Amino acid sequence: MIGKGRDYTMRVSFLRFIRRSFFVKVIFILFLVSAIPLSIFAYVTVHVSNQTVMAKVNALNFQVVNQLNEQIDNTMVRIQQLSNQYGLSPVITNALNAKDSYFDYVIQMQELLRTLDTGKTTIGDIADISIYSVDSGEVISTTDSIAPLAQSRYEELIHSMEASNKAFQLIDTPSTENSFLADNSFFMRKLTYSNGTGYRGMLIITLPKQALQKAIHNINLGPDGAVYIVTSENKVIATTSTASSTEISKRIEQAIEGWNESKHSEQFVVDHSLFSIKQSGNFHKWSVISEIPVDQLSESARFITRTALILLMMLMLFGLIGALVIGYNLYRPLQRLKRHMRSIQQGNFSNSYSDYPKNEIGELGMMLNNMAFRLNTLMENLQQSEELKRRSEITALQAQINPHFLYNTLNTISMFAMLKDYNKIRSMLHRLISMLRYSMENYAQLVPLSGELHYITDYIAMLQLRYDCQIIVRTEIDEQLKGMLIPKLLLQPLIENSLFHGIFGKETDQGTIVVRAVPFTEETVMLQIEDDGLGLEPDRLEQLRRYIQHEDRGESIGIKNVSERVRLLFGEQSQFRIESNAQGEGTIVSILIPRHRLEFAKEEHSHDGSI
Numbered sequence: 001m002i003g004k005g006r007d008y009t010m011r012v013s014f015l016r017f018i019r020r021s022f023f024v025k026v027i028f029i030l031f032l033v034s035a036i037p038l039s040i041f042a043y044v045t046v047h048v049s050n051q052t053v054m055a056k057v058n059a060l061n062f063q064v065v066n067q068l069n070e071q072i073d074n075t076m077v078r079i080q081q082l083s084n085q086y087g088l089s090p091v092i093t094n095a096l097n098a099k100d101s102y103f104d105y106v107i108q109m110q111e112l113l114r115t116l117d118t119g120k121t122t123i124g125d126i127a128d129i130s131i132y133s134v135d136s137g138e139v140i141s142t143t144d145s146i147a148p149l150a151q152s153r154y155e156e157l158i159h160s161m162e163a164s165n166k167a168f169q170l171i172d173t174p175s176t177e178n179s180f181l182a183d184n185s186f187f188m189r190k191l192t193y194s195n196g197t198g199y200r201g202m203l204i205i206t207l208p209k210q211a212l213q214k215a216i217h218n219i220n221l222g223p224d225g226a227v228y229i230v231t232s233e234n235k236v237i238a239t240t241s242t243a244s245s246t247e248i249s250k251r252i253e254q255a256i257e258g259w260n261e262s263k264h265s266e267q268f269v270v271d272h273s274l275f276s277i278k279q280s281g282n283f284h285k286w287s288v289i290s291e292i293p294v295d296q297l298s299e300s301a302r303f304i305t306r307t308a309l310i311l312l313m314m315l316m317l318f319g320l321i322g323a324l325v326i327g328y329n330l331y332r333p334l335q336r337l338k339r340h341m342r343s344i345q346q347g348n349f350s351n352s353y354s355d356y357p358k359n360e361i362g363e364l365g366m367m368l369n370n371m372a373f374r375l376n377t378l379m380e381n382l383q384q385s386e387e388l389k390r391r392s393e394i395t396a397l398q399a400q401i402n403p404h405f406l407y408n409t410l411n412t413i414s415m416f417a418m419l420k421d422y423n424k425i426r427s428m429l430h431r432l433i434s435m436l437r438y439s440m441e442n443y444a445q446l447v448p449l450s451g452e453l454h455y456i457t458d459y460i461a462m463l464q465l466r467y468d469c470q471i472i473v474r475t476e477i478d479e480q481l482k483g484m485l486i487p488k489l490l491l492q493p494l495i496e497n498s499l500f501h502g503i504f505g506k507e508t509d510q511g512t513i514v515v516r517a518v519p520f521t522e523e524t525v526m527l528q529i530e531d532d533g534l535g536l537e538p539d540r541l542e543q544l545r546r547y548i549q550h551e552d553r554g555e556s557i558g559i560k561n562v563s564e565r566v567r568l569l570f571g572e573q574s575q576f577r578i579e580s581n582a583q584g585e586g587t588i589v590s591i592l593i594p595r596h597r598l599e600f601a602k603e604e605h606s607h608d609g610s611i
Contacts, residue, residue: 042312049304061290062276069278069288075125076284079205082119083189086203091115096133096201116142128206132158153180154204161188170284172231184208212238225292232285255289340368412466424465431458446485448601449517456495469509476516483601487565493558494529494589502533502587527591535587536580570597
C-alpha cells in the first residue's frame, strides 16, 4: 500500500510538473514547432533528391554519349591523318610507280608492306590497310596476298570510289549481302599525282564494326536502356540493344525525328524515353544515340519518396514518445540537482549526493559534488596558503642576505685591508656585489638553474676566503636541465646547512659538495645536494623529517622554507627527502619534481660552477 501510494504521489507530482515546468513546455513546443519544418524538409529533400538523381543520370548519360563520340572522332582523325601522311610518303609513291626489274618490285613491295603494318599498329582499331595501284592494277593488303583488282574483295569499293569525284570518303554498307562489306566501314582516299592531273592509286583503311561494338559493350544503361552508333544515312552499325533490327530501326527513326523537332537539342523525351544524341562534326557524320526509359529513371525517385515518407512518420512518432519519456526521466534527477544546487547556494559545501543516475545529469551531479568538495578544500587551503605565503616571504627575505653574514664579510674585508691584501679585497667585493645584484635587483621569483649555481659559486668562494678552507663543489647537471626554472635562492639554504652543520663540523680544511640535476624516472626529475660532512644521527634525522612534514617550528628554518616553496610551486606530487646513512658519512637532500610541472628559461646562460 505504501508503494502504491508513493507511485500515485509521483504520478501526481509528474502531472503537476508537466503543467508548471518550463522544461516540459519547451519539449512539447519544440516537438510541435519541429514537426512542420521536418515535413517541409522531407518534402524538399525528396524533391531535391529526385531532381538530383534525374540530373545526375542525365549528365552521366550525356557524358557517356560525348565520350563515345569523342573516341570515334579520335579514331577517325587518326585514320585521316594516316591517309594524309601516306599520300605524301615516298615509300607509297615509289610503290605506285612501274618497276624496271622484278628485284626492284619485290624490294618496293616489302618496304610498302612494312609501312602499312606500321600504320595498322599505330591506329590499333583497324583491320587492314590496302593500296591499289592504277599502273599495276594490283591491290596490296596487310592481310591478303597481292592480287589483281578483279580478284580482290575491294573491287566493288574501288569502282565506287572511282565513280565519285571525292578525294576521300567513308563508305558504310550495313544492309548489303556481302558479309565483308556489311561487317566493316571503309575509309578511302585517292592518291593523286603531284601535279594534281589525276590519281595514280587508292588508299583503303578497313575499320571493323566489331571494334565499334566492343567499344560500347561495357556501357550499361539499365535493362531497357541502349546505346546506338548510327551512320549519316541513319543506319545502325553498333548497338547494345537486344531488340530486333526492325524495332531498333523504328526507335532510331523516332529519335532522329524528335531530335529534328527539338532543333537538335542535346537531350529530349520521345515516347516515354530520354534520348541523348551527339552528331560528329567530322567528315564521317556518325551519331551516337543513347536511350533510357523514363520509368527506369523515376524508379529510384519513387523509392526515395516512399522511404522518406516512412521515415518521416516514424520520426514524428518516436519524437512524441521520446519527448514524454525524456520529460519523465529528467524530472526526478533535475529536482535532486535543484536541491543540491540550492544547498551549495546556501554555503553548505559538505553535503554530497551519491544517488544520481548514470547519464549526463548524473555526470553534472557528480561534477557538483566535486565542485563542492573542491570549494571546501580551496577555502581551507586559502587560509593556510595566505599564512604560509606570509611566513615564506619573511623567511625568503631572511635567507637572501643574512645580516650576520654581511657583517662578517665586511669585517673580513676590513681585516684584509689592514693586511693590504688587495687581491682578496677585490675578489670578495666583486663576489659580494654579484650576490647583492642577484638577490636584490632580480625580482623574478623563478630563475634558471644555471643562474642559481653561479650565485652558489660566489657564495662558497667568499666563505673560502673568509675561513681559509678548501671547499670543492662538483656539478652533475643534465644538459637539458640547465635551463629549468627553480625558485630563487632555493639552493643557498641547503648549501649553507651542508657547510655549517656538516663540513665545518668535521674541523677539517677541506670538504666536497655535489650538486646534481638529473632525470630520476620517466615522469620525475631529481635536484640533489650531497656533502661529505658529519651527517645526521638517526634520531636527529627522524626529528628533522617530522619537522618538515608538519607545521612545527624548529631551528632549520631554511630547510623548512625550501620544502614549503617546492610544494607550493611544483604541487603535492613533488617530494623533499633528507638522507644520511650514518654518523660521519655526509647528508643528501633530494628534491623530486614532476616533469609536467617544469618550466624552462627562453635563453640559457650556463655556468660551470666548479671551484
